[in-house]
Amino acid sequence: MTIVKNMKENAVIVGVALKDTSREELNSSMEELKQLSITAGANVVEVISQNLASINPSTYIGKGKVEELAKLIKEKEIQLAIFDDELSPAQASKLEKIIECAVIDRKGLILDIFALHARSRESKIQVELAQLKYMLPRLRGQWTHLERQEGAIGTRGPGETQLETDRRAIRIKISKLEKDLDKIDSQRNVRRAGRSRLKMASLIGYTNAGKSTLLNALTGADALVEDQLFATLDTTVRRIDFDNGSDILLSDTVGFIKKLPHELVASFRSTFSEAIEADLLLHVIDTSQPNFEEQMEAVTSVLHEIKITDKPIIYVFNKMDIIDSAGRKEALLKNYPDGVFISASKKTGLNELLIQIRKLAFGSYIRKTLSIPLSEGKILASIYNSGRVLNRIEANGKVEITFEASPEIVSIIMKSIDNAEKPN
Numbered sequence: 001m002t003i004v005k006n007m008k009e010n011a012v013i014v015g016v017a018l019k020d021t022s023r024e025e026l027n028s029s030m031e032e033l034k035q036l037s038i039t040a041g042a043n044v045v046e047v048i049s050q051n052l053a054s055i056n057p058s059t060y061i062g063k064g065k066v067e068e069l070a071k072l073i074k075e076k077e078i079q080l081a082i083f084d085d086e087l088s089p090a091q092a093s094k095l096e097k098i099i100e101c102a103v104i105d106r107k108g109l110i111l112d113i114f115a116l117h118a119r120s121r122e123s124k125i126q127v128e129l130a131q132l133k134y135m136l137p138r139l140r141g142q143w144t145h146l147e148r149q150e151g152a153i154g155t156r157g158p159g160e161t162q163l164e165t166d167r168r169a170i171r172i173k174i175s176k177l178e179k180d181l182d183k184i185d186s187q188r189n190v191r192r193a194g195r196s197r198l199k200m201a202s203l204i205g206y207t208n209a210g211k212s213t214l215l216n217a218l219t220g221a222d223a224l225v226e227d228q229l230f231a232t233l234d235t236t237v238r239r240i241d242f243d244n245g246s247d248i249l250l251s252d253t254v255g256f257i258k259k260l261p262h263e264l265v266a267s268f269r270s271t272f273s274e275a276i277e278a279d280l281l282l283h284v285i286d287t288s289q290p291n292f293e294e295q296m297e298a299v300t301s302v303l304h305e306i307k308i309t310d311k312p313i314i315y316v317f318n319k320m321d322i323i324d325s326a327g328r329k330e331a332l333l334k335n336y337p338d339g340v341f342i343s344a345s346k347k348t349g350l351n352e353l354l355i356q357i358r359k360l361a362f363g364s365y366i367r368k369t370l371s372i373p374l375s376e377g378k379i380l381a382s383i384y385n386s387g388r389v390l391n392r393i394e395a396n397g398k399v400e401i402t403f404e405a406s407p408e409i410v411s412i413i414m415k416s417i418d419n420a421e422k423p424n
């Protein structure tokens with residue numbers, strides 16, 4: 001179910017700068033809206049913006065701007081007006097009536113792109129769920145529109161009955177999709193429990209920052225890489241091979257954006273679950289964006305929304321190959337002394353990143369050398385499963401094993417050795 005159906009639908013994008021919005025903020029937001037529109041398949045022919053002290057409650061933009069927009073839409077044969085800010089259902093339908101063209105807002109557009117890019121059964125269900133939740137309060141607007149076309153339908157007439165029927169049908173569909181997602185979620189939990197207890201790092205970041213490129217560079221995976229917003233909607237998990245059995249898992253997932261519809265955040269919870277379960281996060285940043293700090297903030301606020309607040313994070317400044325000023329890195333280092341500077345596509349800085357990942361994943365590990373009877377296969381297996389074996393020498397029916405593990409694991413292992421050595 002996508003809104004922008006025609007591959008080359010002519011569109012105008014509309015943005016408003018309120019008192020506390022700077023010109024640069026508006027411009028970068030409009031540039032992003034343009035990218036989103038193109039990704040959705042629209043042909044952006046006009047950009048309109050307006051400075052406003054406060055929004056016009058009935059049409060969002062001012063009366064004069066609405067007239068200007070209507071004129072432009074006729075002249076340029078525009079079929080779609082895309083607003084940067086969220087419109088209330090009433091505002092959208094009022095606007096549609098006056099300018100005589102379809103109206104959607106940034107959130108509707110993002111939902112549309114998600115629908116276009118969803119491949120797996122899970123992401124398709126998640127997107128449809130988010131769309132239905134988004135649509136439910138907006139149904140009235142569409143009916144008002146139809147009533148206008150058909151003229152005679154009264155407020156309590158067949159239109160209204162139809163509206164109630166539609167609403168009920170949507171609610172039933174929503175609860176069915178929620179049940180389907182629960183089922184997929186529990187299958188995922190079974191899969192995860194079956195996975196060895198390796199440490200896991202999760203790639204997160206603004207859309208198009210280079211997360212999938214980095215996953216590929218670090219693990220040899222072949223995740224889809226595109227100069228497009230929201231190329232990735234599903235989670236991919238791959239293993240990074242370190243030496244000495246200290247492999248960790250790395251997951252790539254859907255990117256974030258400013259004003260990510262909360263319906264999407266809610267229904268993509270299970271996709272975000274790899275990040276929620278991760279031991280550490282790699283926050284990938286497109287350093288070539290002038291407003292990369294704004295994008296970092298948007299990512300942080302989505303993390304809060306999905307309740308990730310206390311995980312170790314490595315800030316990975318990507319695309320350093322296209323940063324022209326040589327002083328940029330030094331300036332960044334001042335503000336982000338622990339940042340790592342890389343180019344995922346040119347594969348530079350990756351060793352430094354791997355060192356940091358290892359430090360954060362295993363930093364709290366302690367090293368221990370123990371002598372264990374070869375007959376204690378279970379204890380040996382648990383060392384291999386939950387620690388990192390550095391050395392192993394077998395002699396006289398015993399194994400002298402040097403390993404690193406968390407203090408809790410070491411104490412559990414020492415206890416089980418004590419118990420094994422106790423005479424029955």
Ligand SMILES: Nc1nc2c(ncn2[C@@H]2O[C@H](COP(=O)(O)OP(=O)(O)OP(=O)(O)O)[C@@H](O)[C@H]2O)c(=O)[nH]1
Pocket residue numbers: 205206207208209210211212213214224225226227228229230231232233253254255256318319320321322342343344345346
């Ligand atoms: N110049 C340069 N381009 C890069 C680098 N890393 C990624 N890119 C490009 O940035 C674009 C986005 O890369 P992806 O890896 O798809 O980004 P993503 O974060 O996975 O994006 P989504 O899945 O859409 O959220 C692609 O065109 C990549 O080729 C880099 O280090 N330097």
Ligand SMILES: [Mg+2]
Pocket residue numbers: 211212213224225231232253
């Ligand atoms: Mg991706």
